[in-house]
Amino acid sequence: MSRVNANSNVPDTCSTTEAAQRLGMAVRSVQLMVDRGELQAWKTPGGHRRILRSSLDAWLANRGGSATATAPTPAQPRLATPGRPMTLLLIEDSVHFQNLISLVVKRELPEAELHIASDGIAGLALAGRLEPDVLLIDILLPGIDGAALITSLRSHPQFARSRLLVITALDEAQRAPYQFALEGVPVVHKTELVTQLPRLLAEAAAAFAA
Structure with missing residues:
Protein backbone atom coordinates (compact mmCIF):
# COMPACT_ATOMS: atom_id res chain seq x y z
CA MET A 1 0.00 0.00 0.00
CA SER A 2 1.34 3.47 -0.89
CA ARG A 3 2.43 5.80 1.86
CA VAL A 4 0.31 8.92 2.42
CA ASN A 5 1.46 12.52 2.70
CA ALA A 6 0.03 13.75 5.98
CA ASN A 7 -0.47 17.29 4.66
CA SER A 8 -2.38 16.47 1.50
CA ASN A 9 -3.75 12.96 2.02
CA VAL A 10 -2.32 12.10 -1.41
CA PRO A 11 -0.09 9.05 -1.70
CA ASP A 12 3.52 10.15 -2.18
CA THR A 13 4.40 6.96 -4.04
CA CYS A 14 2.91 5.13 -6.97
CA SER A 15 3.30 1.79 -8.69
CA THR A 16 5.29 1.30 -11.88
CA THR A 17 1.98 0.78 -13.70
CA GLU A 18 0.66 4.14 -12.49
CA ALA A 19 3.94 5.83 -13.43
CA ALA A 20 3.89 4.20 -16.86
CA GLN A 21 0.35 5.45 -17.50
CA ARG A 22 1.29 8.97 -16.48
CA LEU A 23 4.41 8.97 -18.65
CA GLY A 24 2.81 7.21 -21.60
CA MET A 25 5.41 4.44 -21.51
CA ALA A 26 5.60 0.70 -21.10
CA VAL A 27 6.04 -0.61 -17.56
CA ARG A 28 9.40 -2.11 -18.54
CA SER A 29 10.64 1.33 -19.60
CA VAL A 30 9.73 2.74 -16.18
CA GLN A 31 11.54 -0.14 -14.49
CA LEU A 32 14.64 0.66 -16.55
CA MET A 33 14.38 4.32 -15.55
CA VAL A 34 14.38 3.24 -11.91
CA ASP A 35 17.38 0.98 -12.50
CA ARG A 36 19.24 3.87 -14.16
CA GLY A 37 18.46 6.16 -11.23
CA GLU A 38 16.23 8.49 -13.28
CA LEU A 39 13.35 7.83 -10.88
CA GLN A 40 13.66 7.22 -7.14
CA ALA A 41 11.93 4.14 -5.83
CA TRP A 42 11.93 1.53 -3.09
CA LYS A 43 10.65 -2.02 -2.93
CA THR A 44 7.97 -3.47 -0.72
CA PRO A 45 8.71 -6.68 1.22
CA GLY A 46 6.89 -8.45 -1.62
CA GLY A 47 9.35 -7.06 -4.17
CA HIS A 48 7.06 -4.48 -5.79
CA ARG A 49 8.53 -1.14 -6.78
CA ARG A 50 7.05 2.03 -5.29
CA ILE A 51 8.13 5.17 -7.09
CA LEU A 52 8.38 8.48 -5.27
CA ARG A 53 5.92 10.89 -6.82
CA SER A 54 8.30 13.76 -6.09
CA SER A 55 10.93 12.18 -8.37
CA LEU A 56 8.28 11.57 -11.04
CA ASP A 57 7.15 15.20 -10.82
CA ALA A 58 10.78 16.37 -11.03
CA TRP A 59 11.43 14.21 -14.10
CA LEU A 60 8.35 15.62 -15.82
CA ALA A 61 9.20 19.19 -14.82
CA ASN A 62 12.62 18.85 -16.44
CA ARG A 63 10.84 17.95 -19.67
CA GLY A 64 8.27 20.67 -19.78
CA GLY A 65 5.54 19.53 -17.39
CA SER A 66 4.16 16.22 -18.63
CA ALA A 67 4.76 13.52 -21.16
CA THR A 68 1.53 14.14 -22.98
CA ALA A 69 2.06 17.91 -23.06
CA THR A 70 5.05 17.52 -25.33
CA ALA A 71 3.35 15.24 -27.83
CA PRO A 72 3.07 16.63 -31.34
CA THR A 73 0.10 18.88 -31.97
CA PRO A 74 -1.95 18.56 -35.14
CA ALA A 75 -0.41 20.44 -38.03
CA GLN A 76 -1.23 21.14 -41.62
CA PRO A 77 0.19 18.45 -43.94
CA ARG A 78 3.58 19.46 -45.22
CA LEU A 79 3.35 19.96 -48.96
CA ALA A 80 6.13 18.87 -51.25
CA THR A 81 7.90 22.06 -52.33
CA PRO A 82 10.11 21.96 -55.41
CA GLY A 83 13.72 22.43 -54.42
CA ARG A 84 13.19 22.06 -50.68
CA PRO A 85 15.85 19.98 -48.93
CA MET A 86 15.16 16.48 -47.71
Missing part, protein backbone atom coordinates in the same frame (compact mmCIF):
# COMPACT_ATOMS: atom_id res chain seq x y z
CA THR A 87 14.56 16.50 -43.95
CA LEU A 88 15.75 13.81 -41.56
CA LEU A 89 15.15 13.46 -37.84
CA LEU A 90 17.40 11.28 -35.68
CA ILE A 91 16.10 10.26 -32.24
CA GLU A 92 19.13 8.80 -30.46
CA ASP A 93 20.48 9.37 -26.96
CA SER A 94 24.11 8.35 -27.59
CA VAL A 95 26.31 11.29 -28.61
CA HIS A 96 28.75 8.84 -30.22
CA PHE A 97 26.10 7.44 -32.55
CA GLN A 98 24.61 10.89 -33.13
CA ASN A 99 28.00 11.94 -34.48
CA LEU A 100 28.52 8.76 -36.50
CA ILE A 101 25.12 8.95 -38.16
CA SER A 102 25.57 12.66 -38.80
CA LEU A 103 28.81 11.91 -40.66
CA VAL A 104 27.14 9.20 -42.77
CA VAL A 105 24.18 11.45 -43.61
CA LYS A 106 26.45 14.38 -44.49
CA ARG A 107 28.50 12.15 -46.77
CA GLU A 108 25.56 10.45 -48.48
CA LEU A 109 23.05 13.33 -48.52
CA PRO A 110 25.06 16.56 -48.35
CA GLU A 111 22.04 18.75 -49.22
CA ALA A 112 19.74 17.21 -46.61
CA GLU A 113 18.78 18.75 -43.27
CA LEU A 114 19.43 16.53 -40.25
CA HIS A 115 17.80 17.30 -36.92
CA ILE A 116 18.68 15.42 -33.73
CA ALA A 117 16.71 14.71 -30.54
CA SER A 118 18.36 13.02 -27.58
CA ASP A 119 15.24 11.50 -26.00
CA GLY A 120 11.93 10.14 -27.13
CA ILE A 121 9.67 12.88 -25.80
CA ALA A 122 11.70 15.67 -27.39
CA GLY A 123 11.89 13.60 -30.56
CA LEU A 124 8.13 13.14 -30.67
CA ALA A 125 7.57 16.88 -30.32
CA LEU A 126 10.17 17.64 -32.98
CA ALA A 127 8.69 15.06 -35.34
CA GLY A 128 5.31 16.74 -35.02
CA ARG A 129 6.82 20.10 -35.93
CA LEU A 130 9.10 18.95 -38.74
CA GLU A 131 7.12 16.10 -40.31
CA PRO A 132 10.45 14.73 -41.57
CA ASP A 133 10.93 12.76 -44.74
CA VAL A 134 13.04 10.21 -42.85
CA LEU A 135 12.86 9.21 -39.20
CA LEU A 136 15.81 7.34 -37.69
CA ILE A 137 14.88 5.98 -34.28
CA ASP A 138 16.66 3.94 -31.64
CA ILE A 139 14.53 1.32 -29.87
CA LEU A 140 15.95 1.99 -26.40
CA LEU A 141 15.35 5.63 -25.57
CA PRO A 142 15.27 7.60 -22.34
CA GLY A 143 11.94 9.22 -21.65
CA ILE A 144 9.68 6.97 -23.71
CA ASP A 145 9.26 3.38 -24.79
CA GLY A 146 10.87 3.13 -28.23
CA ALA A 147 8.52 0.44 -29.49
CA ALA A 148 5.51 2.47 -28.42
CA LEU A 149 6.97 5.52 -30.16
CA ILE A 150 7.55 3.59 -33.37
CA THR A 151 4.04 2.11 -33.31
CA SER A 152 2.52 5.53 -32.68
CA LEU A 153 4.42 7.14 -35.53
CA ARG A 154 3.54 4.33 -37.94
CA SER A 155 -0.16 4.60 -37.18
CA HIS A 156 -0.44 8.40 -37.18
CA PRO A 157 -1.70 9.90 -40.48
CA GLN A 158 0.57 12.92 -39.97
CA PHE A 159 3.61 10.71 -40.55
CA ALA A 160 2.19 8.54 -43.32
CA ARG A 161 4.72 9.81 -45.83
CA SER A 162 7.72 9.65 -43.46
CA ARG A 163 10.15 6.80 -44.11
CA LEU A 164 11.06 5.02 -40.88
CA LEU A 165 14.47 3.47 -40.16
CA VAL A 166 15.25 1.79 -36.84
CA ILE A 167 18.76 1.69 -35.40
CA THR A 168 19.62 -0.49 -32.42
CA ALA A 169 22.34 -2.18 -30.44
CA LEU A 170 20.02 -5.13 -29.74
CA ASP A 171 20.68 -8.38 -31.56
CA GLU A 172 17.89 -10.35 -33.23
CA ALA A 173 16.99 -12.32 -30.10
CA GLN A 174 16.94 -9.19 -27.94
CA ARG A 175 14.66 -7.48 -30.45
CA ALA A 176 12.02 -10.21 -30.18
CA PRO A 177 9.86 -8.34 -27.62
CA TYR A 178 9.71 -5.36 -29.99
CA GLN A 179 8.89 -7.34 -33.13
CA PHE A 180 5.28 -6.15 -33.13
CA ALA A 181 6.56 -2.62 -33.74
CA LEU A 182 9.34 -3.54 -36.18
CA GLU A 183 7.37 -5.59 -38.69
CA GLY A 184 8.22 -4.33 -42.16
CA VAL A 185 10.60 -1.63 -40.91
CA PRO A 186 14.29 -1.62 -41.93
CA VAL A 187 16.44 -2.31 -38.88
CA VAL A 188 20.15 -1.51 -38.76
CA HIS A 189 22.40 -2.83 -36.01
CA LYS A 190 24.69 -0.12 -34.71
CA THR A 191 27.77 -2.13 -35.58
CA GLU A 192 26.67 -2.08 -39.24
CA LEU A 193 25.68 1.58 -39.60
CA VAL A 194 28.56 2.49 -41.89
CA THR A 195 27.86 -0.39 -44.27
CA GLN A 196 24.05 -0.57 -44.26
CA LEU A 197 22.82 2.96 -43.63
CA PRO A 198 24.11 4.46 -46.95
CA ARG A 199 21.93 2.06 -48.99
CA LEU A 200 18.83 2.86 -46.94
CA LEU A 201 19.49 6.59 -47.21
CA ALA A 202 19.89 6.25 -50.98
CA GLU A 203 16.53 4.46 -51.19
CA ALA A 204 14.91 7.18 -49.09
CA ALA A 205 16.44 9.88 -51.27
CA ALA A 206 15.14 8.19 -54.42
CA ALA A 207 11.63 8.01 -52.97
CA PHE A 208 11.84 11.66 -51.92
CA ALA A 209 12.87 12.74 -55.41
CA ALA A 210 10.21 10.65 -57.17
